[in-house]
Each structure stands twice: as structure tokens, then as C-alpha cells.
Amino acid sequence: MKLNELSPGEVFSYFEKICSIPHGSGNTGMIADYCLEFAKLHGLKARKDAADNVVIFKAGTSGYEDCEPVILQGHLDMVCEKEPDCDIDMSVQSIKACTDGKMVWADGTTLGADDGIAVAFILAVLASDTIAHPPIQAVLTSDEEIGMLGARDLDTSELTAKRLINIDSESEGILYVAVLVV
Secondary structure, eight states: HHHHHHSHHHHHHHHHHTTTTOOBBTOOHHHHHHHHHHHTTTEEEEEEEESSSSEEEEOOOOTTTTSOOOOEEEEEOOOBBTTTOOOOOOTTTTOEEOOOOOOOEEBBOOHHHHHHHHHHHHHHHHHHHHSSSSSSSEEEEOOOOTTTTHHHOOOOOOOOOOOEEEESSSSSTTTEEEEEEO
């Protein structure tokens, strides 16, 4: 079974693509560029800053255009660990994501679901023409796993949202969603 056969298919399709791009901490340029290309493909305004953080803007859907914007936030980097007999060079090679239809794991390496699945969910929302939403400011930060470096260096000059939904988790099987209201 392939990842994109899991539900929701759009999310797992993006997650599968994310797994194919090396994106360990300190090596987020390719995943940041992928997110920029995604935005371009979908006609969305986007920018990448010097720290490889990516911000993508999407207008609110019909009836929600004038609502306050919301930030959807996840991070682009992953912890790169592998089993001693694994010969994958995670700085240049993709990880091998596997599924049995119930669980998802990587063959010989960490999976990068922290926080690749959040990025996949955010991209799926941004790509959707059927999900009703207020204006979205998607903030995808770099190097969270090594000290929140991307968040520290984030260019916030165009961010206007007072609500932020951070999608991240530390525990298997649990997804934490935190909402910050400024």
C-alpha cells in the first residue's frame, strides 16, 4: 500500500512528497523551495526568508474574505536518525516511508512526521477549493529541532494575524494543536 492511499489522501500525498525531499535540521533549503513551488503552482503569494522560513498567504473563501486571518504553523525540519545498518545519506537521499494501512513508518530511519505531517496538512488546506476558511498565513519555520532557530529569525513584517494554530507533537498517536490569541 502507498501512503497516498491512506485517508485523507491529499494529506498523505503531500506527506509522501515531503518524505522524498531531504529536510533534516540545517538542511531545509530543498523543502523550503518545494513549498515555494507549491505556492506558485496554486497561485498563492509566498516568500522565503534568509533562514529558510516560508510564509504562504491564501485569501479567505467566499463568505470569509473579511474575517481576521489565522496563522497555520508547522516546521520544515526533521530529526535525522537511522539504524546502524542503514546506508541512506539523509542529507541527500529521501527516506523510505512505509505503511501497512494502519501505521506509517520509515525503513531504517526516523520518519519525519514531526513535523512533516503538519506541513502536509497545511499544504492540503492551502490546495483545497472546498474547505471554507478565513485568510490563511501559513508559517513554515526551519530548524525547530535544533533550537527554534527559524522561529527566532522569522521575518514577521507581513504577518497580521492575531491567532496562530501551531501543529506539532512529541507523542506517537497524539497531535497537539495550540491556539495563540494575541
